[in-house]
Amino acid sequence: MNDYIQKGTMDFRKANLALFAGAFSTFANLYMTQPVLPTLSKVFRISPATASLSLSLTTVALAISMLIVGSLSEAWGRKPIMTFSMIAVAILTLLIAFAPNYHMLLVLRIIQGVVFAGLPAIAMAYLGEEIEPASLGAAMGLYISGNSIGGLAGRIIMGTISDIFSWRIGMITIGVISLLVAIAFYFLLPASKHFKPEKLAFKPLVQSLVMHLKDPALLSLFGVGFLLMGSFVTMYNYIGFQLLDPPYSLSQTIVGWIFLIYLVGTFSSAWMGGLADNHGRYKILLSGIGLMFGGAALSLVGHLILKILGIAIFTFGFFGSHAIASGWVGRQATHDKAQASSLYLFFYYVGSSIGGTSGGIFWSKFGWGGVISIILIFLIVATVLTYMINQITSRNSAAQG
Template sequence: MNYIEKGSKEFRKANAALFAGGFCTFAVLYSTQPILPYLSKEFNISPTTASLSLSVTTISLAISLLIVGSLSEALGRKSVMTFSMFSASILAMLTAFVPSFHYLIVLRILQGFVLSGLSAIAMAYLGEEIEEKSLGIAMGMFISGNSLGGMFGRITIGIFTDLFNWRIALCSIGALSLISSVLFYVQLPPSKHFTPRTLNMKKLTKSMVNHLKNSNLLCLFITGFLLLGCLVSLYNYIGFQLIAPPYSLSPTLVSFIFVLYLCGTFSSTWMGHLADNYGKQKVLRIAFLIMLTGIGITLSINIALKILGIALLTFGFFGGHSIASSWVGHLASHDKAQASSLYLFFYYIGSSVGGTSAGTFWTNYGWIGVVGLIISFILIAFIVSTKLPKDKAYEIHKAEKTNL
C-alpha cells in the first residue's frame, strides 16, 4: 500500500515537516501565557481576565476543529494545513500592535480558528500515511514539535519582554512561525492515501455523533480534556507565584521554567514507544501517576523541588497525550479525521476550562487551590482510563515475541 515506513526518506521529511508544524502551532497558541502578569498590569485587569487571552484562543480552536477536520476531507490535507500555518503567523505579528485588550481578544479568537487547520488534520495525515507499527513514534515526534514550540516560544517571549517589551516579543514569535511555515510546505510529502470526498455536513455530523456514542473513544476524549486542563492550569499561574515574593524572579528567569517542556519532547516519543511494546493502557496509567507525584511536589516552598515537580508533571502529561492521541486513530473504525477533531475539541476545551477555572482557585486559595484542582483532574483521568479496552496492537506484538 506504499505507507511511509520508519527509516525512509519520506518518513524523515514527514517528521521534520510536522515537527515544524507543531512548533509553529504551539509557539503561537501559547504566546500570551508567559506575559499574563504584564497584560494584567498594562490593561488593568485581573489575572483571571488576562487568562482569557489564552482561553478564547483554545475555545475558538476547539470549535473550529470540528469544522476544519470535515473541510479537509473535501479540500485535502496539505493545502489546509499550509494555509493554517501562514495565516496564524501573520495574525501573531498583528497582535503586537493592539491598542487595547479587547482588540487582542479579537485577534486571538481569529488565531484559534486558523490554528485548527494543522491541529485537526496532522493526526489524520499520520494515521493515513504512516505504517501502523511506526505510528506511535511518528505521533511522538509530532507532539515533540508541539512541546518544543511551546517551550521555545514562551522562552523567547520572556526574554524579549525583559529586553524590550511584550509587543516586540509577540511580533518575534510571528516571524519565527513564518519561517516554520515555509519549512513545513517544502518538506511535507503529499498524501497518497487520501481520497477527496464531497462535503456532506449531514453525513459528517452523523459520523461525529457515532464517534461520541463509542464509549472507548469517549473515554479518550475525556482523557484529553483532563490532561491539557492540568498542564494549562499549572503553567498559567506558576508565573504569578514566581514573580511574587519570596521568589521575585524576572520575566526572563520565569520564562526558563518552560525549558521543562524538553521533558515532554523526550517523554512523548519514549512513552509512545513503550506503549507500542507494553500496552497503551498500562503506560497511560503510569503517566498519570508521574503527573500526580509531580503536582504534589510543587507544594514545596523550595524552588528546586518546585521545579522538579513541574518537570515530572510535564513529563507525564506529554507521554499521556502521545498515547491517548495515537490511540484515537486505532479505535476509530471510520472517518479518522473527525475522530481526531473530536479528541482535540475536548483537549482544547480542557485547556480553556482548566486555565480559567484555575484562576478562580488561584485568586481564592493561592497555589494550593490550583494544585487541588489539578489533582482532581488527574484522579478522574485515572478512573476513566480503567474503562479503556485491551490494546490489540500490543497483544499482537506480545504474541509475535512469544512465537520467536
C-alpha cells in the same frame, strides 16, 4: 508505480522539514501568551483569570475548528489549507502585537484559534497519504517533535524578549519568524499525489461523531483527555504568577526558561507508551496520573528546587499519560478512527480552556494552594474515569471471548 515519498529521498527530507517547521510555527504562536500572562494582567489591569483567556479562548476556537477543517480539506486539498493557515497565523500575530486594548487582543486570538486548525487537523492526513508506510513512523515522530519544540521555543522566545524589551516586541519577533517559516513551508512541501477530492458532506460527519459519543469507553477517554490537559495548562498558566512574586521574585526570562521542563515529556511519552505495550494501558495510565498527582502535591513545598522538581514529575506524568490515552482512543474506536482522534483533541483543548481559566479564579482567591487543589480534583476524577474504562473494556473482551 510506487510514487509514495520514501525515506532517504530529497522529497522525504523536504516533507519532514516542512511539517516540522509547520508544527513549530503553529505551537509557538498558540502558546506565546502563556509565559507573559502576568505581564498582560499588569499592563491591561485585568485579573489573572481574564489574562488566561488569551490562551483559553484560542484553544477552544482551535478545538471547535479542528472538527470542521479536517472535512474541508477532503474537498479543498491538504497543502493549500495548511499554507493559508500558516501565513494567516503569522499575520495575526503581528496584528496582535499592535492590539490597542485587551478586547481587540482577544478578538484577534479567537480568529487565530480558528485559523490554527488548518495545520494539526490536516498534517497527519497528508503524512498518511503521501509517505510510504514503512517510513511513516519516522515522519510522524518528527512532526510530533515539532509540536513540543515549537511550544517550548515560543514560550522561551516570548518570555526572554518581553523581559529585555516588551511583550509586543516578543510577538513581533514570533510573527516575523512565523512568516518566514510559512514561506519556506510552501516551497518545501511536495504537492499531494494521492489526495482525491471529495464532496463536502457534513451529515455523515455528524452521524459519526454522535456514534463515538455514545460509546461509554470512548466518552470516558475523552473525559480523561479533558482533565489531563485542564490540569497541565492550569499548572503552567499560574506557576509564572507565583515565581514572579515574593519570596521567589524571579525575572520574566528565568520564568520563561522554566518551560524547558517540557523536554522530560519527550522521553516520558515514548517510554511510558512502551511500558503500556508490555504491562497494559490501564496500569501505566494510572501510574502516569499518580505521578501527576504526586508532582502537583510536591509543588506545594516552599523550597524552589523541590517546587521545580514537583513540576518536572508532574510534566513527566502528563506527557506519558496523554500518549497512552490518545493511543487508547485509536484502539477503542471501531470506525472512523480519525474522527475519534479529532474528538479526543476537541475535549483535550476544551479542557485546556476551561481548566486554564477556572484555575485563575482559584489563584486569585486561594493562591497556589487553590491552583493545586483544582488540579488534584481533576486528577482524582481522571483516575475514576480510567477505572471505568478498564471495567468497560474488560467486560466487552469477556463478552467477545
